[in-house]
Amino acid sequence: MPKPKLVFVHGIGGPRDPREELVEWKRALAGGARAAKLASDISALTTDWMADCSFAHYGDLFVDGEPQSAGGADDLDEEEAAIVLGLLAEFLEEEAARPANQGDRALGRVRAQLSPDGQPQGAGGAGRHLWAMATAVVAVPGVAQVARWSSARDVLGTWSQPARYLRRKNKDAQDTTLDERIRARVLECLDPARPTVVVGHSLGSVVAFEALASYNGPVPLLVTIGSPIATSGLVWPRLKPQPPATPDCVDRWLDFWDGDDVVVPRRKLADLVRPNERGVRPTPLRFDSRMWWAHGATTYLGRAEVAEPVMRTLSAASVASADTDPSAEPAPSAGS
Template identity: 85%
Template sequence: MESKLKPKLVFVHGIGGPRDPDEQLMEWKRALAGGARAAKLASDISALTMDWLADCSFAYYGDLFADDEPQSVGGPDDLDDEEAAIVLGLLAEFLEEEAARPENQGDRALARVRAQLSPDGQPQGVVGAGRHLWAVATAVVAVPGVAHAARWATASDVLRTWSQPARYLRRKDKDAQKTTLDERIRARVLACLDPARPTVVVGHSLGSVVAFETLASYEGPVPLLVTIGSPIATSGLVWPRLRPRPPATPDCVDRWLDFWDGDDLIVPRRKLANRVRPNERGVKPTPRQFESRMWWAHGATTYLGRAEVAEPLMRTLSAVSAATDASAGTNSPAGTDASAGTAAPAAGS
């Protein structure tokens, strides 16, 4: 009989257009299976893909953005001034990070765009921010190295990248029940969690912010939180708008691994470990950095396909699965070796 205590694995996606959550779940699981293979944990792959190791969920909220028409962003009037001001702040910090890269030293086009962001030497205010943002976004796509690396061909591409974090962080867009957009998004993640079972949570990009804030008030066990390509430490706009304050590791989290690719343009160089306070048990995010040497390193499946990410994630799932099976007196499905093949390595990790 299958254990009712089987752990859960919950993926929380980042920005992007509407998508099929079932297809995305399979794609993310396949990527993680590839990472497990690279980490020489092939015995766990079937257990993962067949959901013997854990019940897997894809916490999808992209349709909530679509309901509020964020995907229509294509001009200076598609964001209100408050949203545009947030995007300008995010874009300013992104360009600051880009200007610090050795390959961009002396890039005059990049310097001109940064000057355009604050022509008077002062941050752009809220009034008139929409028109100013469109002009800046148009100028950004004219910086070849940055535009190519970030896959931006038009100003609309720039705005789509940053508009969803802006809308989430604005904490408005109430529905008929007076529930704000960010509350509705976190409710989607919460619906995938089960306080009666241990859950490993993986948050990518904006999804790392959503996962962090959701777990802040969650009381179920989370043996591992994994953040990949996370903008949480972005000083200008994300960090000061995080809730609750001051930001601390959620009390439910036993371990937090923050993976960031040195070639990921979206991730600030400021490490979460230096900013997030520990929880009551002293848990803080542990940074794990690597260099992919890829033009576009921000994709969720790119991260999940790496051995460095897959190994601790899979070992944690295996250890938790073995522990819950033992406590419930159950056995793994015949022929899978889901626990027997991995219990020993997990215990030594």
């Protein structure tokens, strides 16, 4: 059996250098391994001795080719703007439920301007209403600070790419939709002949989940970090396939969420996702970092709780690979 793979799937953001991102994510995971007292495996990870590592990059697909475009709110059509309104409405509902925001009048006024289903009230298009709502949200100090929003563009930048992905439009010359092209980037990083650990962050957890639904290779571990999959209003009912279930290729699914992560909804995957044919369903694992901004991918990867199962799974797969290939030199086992 060939050497296992480790595939990272990023969240929102524009074009980036996949090689630099891969180095940064591996460095963060190595820090988590050190915290988990698995320092002996760090060199095996960083040198790709333990596994071949890939960074599934798709941020460039949101850009329309114009120099001024960042694949953000300016590119939204009316339906996509309505989806963002729904995502924003659910986010504000989550924030209003936090003890620190109880009785926040500014937050209450903003929420009152959104109809329950996230559609704009009264006359006017969803796009115009969306910009007005985003501007209003920035004026709510507690919410804007915890989400690191300083402008309406920051607010819309958080939600515009998930909306465009879930819209499942924007066909190219080959009649392939944007979400299909994004999932193809993930599938290109996979190898059915190798066991693969997949780590999906934020929107990347949605992309990884849907990509693996059509994948037949072995995935001994799926890790989702900072995942919005359970967002009830707009994400959950738009997932494919329906009803959402653990992909059949996945042997184990760990869903890590920070109690201080403003992007993660209160509804948890373990309560919603159906098990696959082997009974595998997400295992929820919570921790509380007490950080001002807890959503970053490298922040999650640097946690011992996240790094340990990733490293141990890769180590076990690497040993199994060496056992079936006498010419291969195994990496040290985790914790050795």
